[in-house]
Amino acid sequence: MTNNAIEIVEQCFAAYLKQDLETAQQLVGEDFIFTSPQDDHIDRAGFFERCFPTSSRVRSQQILRIAAASEHDVFVMYEYELVAGGRFRNAELITVRDGHMVEEQVFFGGNAEPSRP
Numbered sequence: 001m002t003n004n005a006i007e008i009v010e011q012c013f014a015a016y017l018k019q020d021l022e023t024a025q026q027l028v029g030e031d032f033i034f035t036s037p038q039d040d041h042i043d044r045a046g047f048f049e050r051c052f053p054t055s056s057r058v059r060s061q062q063i064l065r066i067a068a069a070s071e072h073d074v075f076v077m078y079e080y081e082l083v084a085g086g087r088f089r090n091a092e093l094i095t096v097r098d099g100h101m102v103e104e105q106v107f108f109g110g111n112a113e114p115s116r117p
Contacts, residue, residue, distance in 0.1 A: 005096035009074045016055050029100030036106035059083045072097055079112050087112040
């Protein structure tokens with residue numbers, strides 16, 4: 001794997017926050033599959049219909065860790081704050097082949113704010 005896969009993931013995260021659909025569609029492969037605790041193996045069309053438009057609920061998002069996990073896989077952990085309140089962390093394993101994201105597996109984390117006694 002080259003740093004190209006990491007760059008593709010970073011570019012897609014940026015496109016999501018900007019709601020740059022054209023860029024995101026260039027980075028996401030035609031055979032893309034998206035899985036999260038709320039979405040079970042949805043296809044590319046379902047992703048762009050249901051998941052991509054949700055950035056308006058995000059006040060801020062920051063990638064905390066990003067690294068190659070294997071020849072085709074990128075691990076990313078990020079923290080985000082919702083407009084409605086609350087700060088959370090998620091992790092994702094994203095598969096990149098031939099310059100396109102082909103699979104995204106999201107693992108929801110918990111509240112990233114320190115617990116209060």
